Structure formats: structure tokens, C-alpha cells
Amino acid sequence: MPLTWEIDHGAKTIVTTATGPMANQEVMEYLGALVGQGAVGYRAIFDCRRAVGLNIRLSELAEQSKLVASRKPDGFDGAIALVVDSEAEREMAEYYAEQLNKSRLCRLFRTIEAARAWYAELDAARRA
DSSP states (O other): OOEEEEEETTTTEEEEEEEEEEEHHHHHHHHHHHHHTTOTTOEEEEEEEEEEEEEOOHHHHHHHHHHHHHTOOTTSOOOEEEEOOSHHHHHHHHHHHHHHTTTSOEEEESSHHHHHHHHHHHHHHHHO
8 A cells, every 4th residue: 555654642643654656545445444543533644745646536536535524523623734745746735625624624735844833833722
């Protein structure tokens, strides 16, 4: 599977890295695996910078975003950070974010560190 991930249950955060070619089936299997690992609705950093040959149609992105949107937890933001490099990745990520922003926070970043900084800002705002 071209997706690997680490779950921090204490921080309710998933860090996922996509490498190589990726299709809708792999993403849907990943989303299913998160259910089994008790990580539904967690914050997610999804690093797409090493993915190549994304074979995912817009209709499939819409399906994925609808599923992820339905998993927003009560009382927690479940924010999603998409880390991208190329223009093609950025365009797909922007479409995905547009679909999600109605229900879950979603932003695009160039680095994982920038995504983590955003989470720190969200935490600080919640404590204030």
C-alpha cells in the first residue's frame, strides 16, 4: 500500500505519508483501516509530496471528502492538513479542501512543520 501512517491517540492525530502511485482504492482502504484503529475523526496530516501518478478522479475525491466529512467528531475540530508540492497536487488538494470546508477545517501546506504549527494555533485558540 502506498500509504503509511502513525496514530497518536493521546493527541488524536494521524500523520499519513503517500509514496508512489496511488488510486482511490488505496485511500478508501486507508479510511477503513482508521475505523478499525479507533482514529475516526482525528486530526490528520496527509503528506502527498512523495506521491506520484495520482490516479484519482474528481468524483472519487468528492466521495472521499463526503466520507471524511461525515466522521467529524463532536467537540473536536478534526482538522485536516494537506501537505503538497506540485501544482497538480495543489489543485487536487484545493478541490478536496473545498468539499470538506463545509464540515471540517482543512488547509494546504508545503511542510509538515507548518501543518503542526497550524494545529498549535488551533489548540491555543481553543484554550483562550
